Amino acid sequence: MAEIIETVVHLFYPRVSNDHKAKILHPDSIFALASLLLALQLLLRSFPAVGIRILGYASNIPPQKIIELTNQRRAEAGLPPLVYNSTLSIAAKAKGEHMLANDYWAHTAPDGTEPWAFFANAGYKYKYAGENLARDFSNPEAAIEAWMASPSHRENILSGRYKEIGVAVVEGDLAGVDTTIIVQLFGSPVAESGQIATAFASSEKVTPTPVPTNPLTPTATLSPSQVASPTLLPSPLLTPTPGYLDSITSSTAKSQSPLGVIISPFDTTRSVSLLTIVLILLIMVIDAFVVYKKRIPRLSGRTLAHLAFLGTILAIALMSRAGVIL
């Protein structure tokens, strides 16, 4: 017991044994702490490889809520609401499931499949099209907020070009992490044959660009024969029903996870980071106070500067939130 106390004092309190500086504040200890935090990250990333599933989301995100919030933001900007289109939701669901099946997080799949291929495959003929992606948000409001903060995503949400919207929320395994992906597709159906179609992924520069004439082969212009008349659009203006929208939320992760979800990498990292930084800050303050009171001369960096820098990192840790948009 006495040994434990001795070790604790040695680690946390400046005295002769630690050269009048808490041992935990010595550079070798700080490097060791940083290494342990890195090791934690490696451990969290290695869980899926050994069959332990980890949680990348904690969400209940109804697609209907995403549509509501999107139209709310449009109304605030003086724009007309987007009309729900079930074909777009089917395309969105296909895109989300394609990402999970092929383990990628991007507008364009590793095999070169463009976002617009999913519109075409679902049977949606568009004049303009757009795609916003989000993953690992805990609620719909946070995802919309993130999109609105990003100029390119915001432009999709507030674009007057789009008339219709489809949303899918897909849950499953992305790179070993149980993830919730939100796919938000925008479209403006073709009104007349022969019109040039234009497509925008949220991260792309919003200037008219060529679109594919078929799902996988991009060319400059849709020929009249390839453009369906509006009456041929499959169920273009369906009123969403709760049951149907629920079906757009697909979940594959839980059924594939016999061990169940055990840990959230973000929450774990955040908690450990906060704990580490607060502990170091606390010991620095005690250390500086003792050294000042005892008037101990020592060669050291500026404690005030260290406190300011780590205080900044603490603020950053507190501001951090889960969720990525694309």
Added chain:
Amino acid sequence: MLRKISRHIAHFMPLVGILLVSVGGYFIFWYDKEFQAVIIIAASVSYVFWGLAHHHLHEELHAPIIIEYISIATLGLVVGLSLIFVA
């Protein structure tokens, strides 16, 4: 004494400026993970250089002090980048 304090304040102003800009940038660009990572790397590197300049001006720049600043910056960098890339 006053001269010493004013000299310290003059030295700490740039550091406070760097750190405030970092926190502000991190907050404003919270939707852009890559840019947030750049901000944290820039803040950590700036912090080390601030430490080197400060101690050099005080004529007390020695290897243990340099290592101390690098260790603190490394810890901050690891924490910041972990939070960004795990999200």
